[in-house]
Amino acid sequence: MIDKSHESYRIITEGNQDYLSNLAVDNVIFGYHGKELKVLLLKNPAISTWMLAGGYIKKTESAENAAARVAKERTGLDNLFLQQFKVFSTPGRNQTPELTPEILSDLTGVKIDENHWMFSPIVSISFYTLTEFSKVKVDTSYMGEECKWWDVQTLPDLFQDHRQIIAEALKALRLHIYHYPIGYELLPEKFTLPEIHNLYQAILGKQLDDRNFTRKLMSLGIIIKLDEVKTSNHRPPNLYTFNKATYDQALEEGIFIF
Amino acid sequence: MIDKSHESYRIITEGNQDYLSNLAVDNVIFGYHGKELKVLLLKNPAISTWMLAGGYIKKTESAENAAARVAKERTGLDNLFLQQFKVFSTPGRNQTPELTPEILSDLTGVKIDENHWMFSPIVSISFYTLTEFSKVKVDTSYMGEECKWWDVQTLPDLFQDHRQIIAEALKALRLHIYHYPIGYELLPEKFTLPEIHNLYQAILGKQLDDRNFTRKLMSLGIIIKLDEVKTSNHRPPNLYTFNKATYDQALEEGIFIF
DNA sequence: GCAATAGTGTCTGTAAGACAGTATATT
DNA sequence: AATATACTGTCTTACAGACACTATTGC
Numbered sequence: 001m002i003d004k005s006h007e008s009y010r011i012i013t014e015g016n017q018d019y020l021s022n023l024a025v026d027n028v029i030f031g032y033h034g035k036e037l038k039v040l041l042l043k044n045p046a047i048s049t050w051m052l053a054g055g056y057i058k059k060t061e062s063a064e065n066a067a068a069r070v071a072k073e074r075t076g077l078d079n080l081f082l083q084q085f086k087v088f089s090t091p092g093r094n095q096t097p098e099l100t101p102e103i104l105s106d107l108t109g110v111k112i113d114e115n116h117w118m119f120s121p122i123v124s125i126s127f128y129t130l131t132e133f134s135k136v137k138v139d140t141s142y143m144g145e146e147c148k149w150w151d152v153q154t155l156p157d158l159f160q161d162h163r164q165i166i167a168e169a170l171k172a173l174r175l176h177i178y179h180y181p182i183g184y185e186l187l188p189e190k191f192t193l194p195e196i197h198n199l200y201q202a203i204l205g206k207q208l209d210d211r212n213f214t215r216k217l218m219s220l221g222i223i224i225k226l227d228e229v230k231t232s233n234h235r236p237p238n239l240y241t242f243n244k245a246t247y248d249q250a251l252e253e254g255i256f257i258f
Numbered sequence: 259m260i261d262k263s264h265e266s267y268r269i270i271t272e273g274n275q276d277y278l279s280n281l282a283v284d285n286v287i288f289g290y291h292g293k294e295l296k297v298l299l300l301k302n303p304a305i306s307t308w309m310l311a312g313g314y315i316k317k318t319e320s321a322e323n324a325a326a327r328v329a330k331e332r333t334g335l336d337n338l339f340l341q342q343f344k345v346f347s348t349p350g351r352n353q354t355p356e357l358t359p360e361i362l363s364d365l366t367g368v369k370i371d372e373n374h375w376m377f378s379p380i381v382s383i384s385f386y387t388l389t390e391f392s393k394v395k396v397d398t399s400y401m402g403e404e405c406k407w408w409d410v411q412t413l414p415d416l417f418q419d420h421r422q423i424i425a426e427a428l429k430a431l432r433l434h435i436y437h438y439p440i441g442y443e444l445l446p447e448k449f450t451l452p453e454i455h456n457l458y459q460a461i462l463g464k465q466l467d468d469r470n471f472t473r474k475l476m477s478l479g480i481i482i483k484l485d486e487v488k489t490s491n492h493r494p495p496n497l498y499t500f501n502k503a504t505y506d507q508a509l510e511e512g513i514f515i516f
Numbered sequence: 517g518c519a520a521t522a523g524t525g526t527c528t529g530t531a532a533g534a535c536a537g538t539a540t541a542t543t
Numbered sequence: 544a545a546t547a548t549a550c551t552g553t554c555t556t557a558c559a560g561a562c563a564c565t566a567t568t569g570c
Contacts, residue, residue, distance in 0.1 A: 020379060021279035059379050063347040086346060087383050121317050123281060123383075125345050137372040175437070175512075194549075211551065212533065219531085234548040235540040254433075256514070258532090277519040383529065454520075470560065477558090493567035516559085 008055070009108065019056040025067040025153065026054035026126045027082065028169035031149055032180060032186050033133040037202040038149040039166055040136065041156070042074060043244045045144055046107050048098060051159035052166070054124065067127045070240055075137060075147055081185055082127040085172035086165075093137065094122040116207060118224070128169040130185045177203055179254045181222050181247050192237035196223070221246045267366065277314040280376060283325040284312035284384045284420070284455050285340065287333065289407055289433070291391035296407040297424055298394065299414070300332060303402055304365050305356060309417035310424070312382065325385045333405055335394060338404040339443055340385040343430035344423075351419045355468040387429040388444045435461055436515060439480050439508045442500055449489055450495035452501035466516065478513060479504045 029040040029052075041050040055070035057063055067082045102117070104112045112118070133149065150156060152170060155163065178184070182203065183196055197213050217223045225244050229236040287298040287310075289488070299308040313328035315321055325340045359377070362370045370376070391407065408414060409427060414423065440461065441454055453472050475481045482501050487494040 020381065023280055023381060057347070057381075060349055063345055063348060063381065084345060087321055087342060089315070089322060089383075091318055116531060123278065123315075123321065124348075125381075129535090178437075179433070185396060192549085209533070209535090210549090211535085214551080216532085232540095232548075234546080235550085237549060318569060448524085467560070467562090468522090469562085470558095472524080474559090490521075490567095491521085492519080493569095495522055 002223040004109075010093075015084060018058055020059060022122055023057050023063075024054055024055060024071055024122050026052045026088075026165055027067055027071050028052060028126065028128040029071065029077065029080070029164055030128060030152075030173065030186075031133040031136070032130075032171055032199050032202060033040060033149065035198045037152045038133065039152050039155070040075060041150050041158075043146040043148065045146075045158065049157045050148075050150070050155075050162075051238075052126075052162050057125075059213045062129075063125045067125075068122050068237050069192065071129070074145065074217075075136060079129055080129040080131055082129045083172070083176070084125065084127050086126050087123060088126060088161060088165060089121075089123040089160070091121060093124070093236055095119075104214060124165070126165050126169065128173060128180065130173075131189065133145060137253050174177050174204060178257060179243075181220075181250045181257075184242055184244075184247060190226060190228070190230075190239040192239060194237060196240070216257060217226075220250065222250055270428070276316055276318075278317060280379055280381055281315050282312055282380050282382050283315060283319075283321055283328055284310045284382045285325055285329050286310060286344075286384065286386040286424055287329065287338070288386060288388050288410075288427075288431065288444075288459060289336065289391040289394070290388075290457050291407065293456045293460060295410045296334060296391065297410050299406060299408050299416075301404040301406065303404075305417065307356075307415045307417040308406075308408070308413075308420075310384075310420050315383075318388050321383045323497075325383075329387070332403065333394060333465060335389055338387040338389055340387045340424075341430070341434070342383065344387050344426050345448055346384060346423060347379075347417060349379060351382070352380040353377075361431055382423070384423050385428065386431055388431075388440065390429075390444060390446070396457070432462060437507050437512045439478075439500075439513065439515075442502075442505060448484060448486070448488075448497040448499050450497060452495060454498070462516075474515060478508065480508055 031038045040053065042053055043050050053071055053074040055074065056067065057066040061069070064082060067084075068080060071077050071080055071082070077248065098119075100118065101112050104116075104118070123149045136147070138169050152166070155166065158166070168203070177200070183199055183247060185192075186199060187195060193210075193214055196217070197208065197210055200213065201208055216219045218225075222243055226241055228238045230239055289296045289298060298311065300311055301308050311329055311332040313324065313332065315324040319327070322340060322342065325342075326338060328339070329335050332435055340393055357376075359372050359374065361369050362374075362376070365419065394405070394407070410424070413424065416424070436460070441449075444455060444457060451468075451472055454475070455468055459466055460472065477485075480501055481498045484499055485496045486497045488497055
């Protein structure tokens with residue numbers, strides 16, 4: 001169902017003078033669950049493919065603010081550390097056979113012709129972020145959209161060039177992980193060694209020796225062993241937490257991991 | 259002198275329907291000369307500050323193509339490897355007290371009011387590149403602009419947020435240099451060890467031990483010692499060249515230098 | 517011979533990488 | 544006892560980092 005009172009409906013049908021023309025933001029939201037790296041995608045009932053949580057930029061806000069606002073509006077996620085990673089601007093990237101003026105007119109019930117701003121080129125400023133899987137509140141109030149995590153290895157059919165955007169986001173994330181600590185936004189406050197170990201393996205897509213991995217994190221001082229274990233069916237794993245001071249310093253100064 | 263036949267004059271006075279709204283590209287062009295890292299800036303006679311080689315994006319081209327075209331038009335430099343590094347979109351970033359509607363009207367001889375598109379927000383997609391200092395042909399045919407290399411340590415007063423853009427470009431370049439080989443676009447085909455050594459020191463802004471530096475480059479196999487020396491007033495330095503295959507592979511796969 | 521610049525060899529310490537056995541829990 | 548998972552210690556090798564002397568030219 002199209003929600004005709006929604007802001008985005010107003011933008012599409014009435015115009016966008018409060019928004020920057022030819023510009024949009026797209027968010028690649030990564031999460032981690034069951035030893036797999038996931039990406040959060042949206043499904044609008046009027047469109048057959050899944051898409052990133054994207055939107056437009058108000059004239060009074062920065063692209064960073066727009067990305068955060070759009071993420072909150074479309075997924076309910078707040079306080080994300082969004083990382084700008086690339087601009088996509090290939091001419092024709094936002095031309096979709098599925099969204100013709102006729103179909104859009106039918107969908108919205110308002111006459112939309114080929115000169116409508118939606119058919120002019122749109123440049124996407126893309127962001128990626130990491131968030132805890134469990135934090136997402138599935139919120140279908142936005143235009144009746146479905147919101148779902150997908151394994152990065154097995155994505156569904158994607159809208160426009162969103163598959164390429166996700167691929168580039170993953171590339172940026174993997175480059176990033178060599179220089180900066182990862183996990184603070186992705187793991188619960190107290191986590192186990194196997195959890196953080198599997199997280200790194202999921203992001204890098206390769207095996208890391210568990211002994212060397214632990215040694216490295218401990219010698220960097222970014223994790224602290226707690227005097228507490230997690231219940232388990234087998235040997236209970238010890239809990240660890242991040243040393244926020246060392247972690248933040250590592251974010252600032254950069255590190256080398258593997 | 260304003261060149262009224264120039265394309266950019268037409269864009270400003272007549273409108274920009276061939277161009278994307280609210281968008282621009284800016285190029286931070288780095289060069290290397292006399293052991294110093296330089297940046298190429300332009301000076302329009304009508305504006306008191308120096309600026310980056312920036313311009314607008316045609317609806318039929320990508321941001322990358324626009325950046326290359328603009329660089330060529332404003333500096334004469336061709337075949338640059340432009341690297342997208344960040345988008346600048348802080349609201350108000352393109353408001354300049356110096357460029358009021360009145361002053362612009364005076365300059366162009368055409369009535370330009372406050373609703374003119376130049377006063378709406380403009381988001382800058384910024385690129386950096388490295389080029390050989392000697393390749394720049396100073397070309398003042400573009401709106402009578404002056405074009406000059408500046409030491410990155412001692413920049414003049416800069417237009418709008420261009421100082422910040424240069425600072426971020428340098429940060430991106432320094433991060434880049436740890437992961438990828440640098441120098442192919444910046445040095446002559448045959449170069450000496452002191453030349454490439456000084457280049458790295460200039461970019462990183464710190465001393466590198468000459469023995470360890472040579473050992474690293476040779477063990478990576480990205481430079482090859484030639485059976486040839488350069489004439490000199492003192493001991494003639496040997497000439498080296500890049501091993502393009504290894505160099506390109508390093509670009510592709512990434513390396514770690516220092 | 518002197519000044520200026522080019523060029524390299526060695527030692528040490530640290531950490532990455534490879535590797536396998538022990539510990540702790542449940543059933 | 545068997546099973547499943549958690550945990551860690553040692554050895555080797557490679558390289559980063561520190562360091563100083565020799566080589567080649569012009570004047």
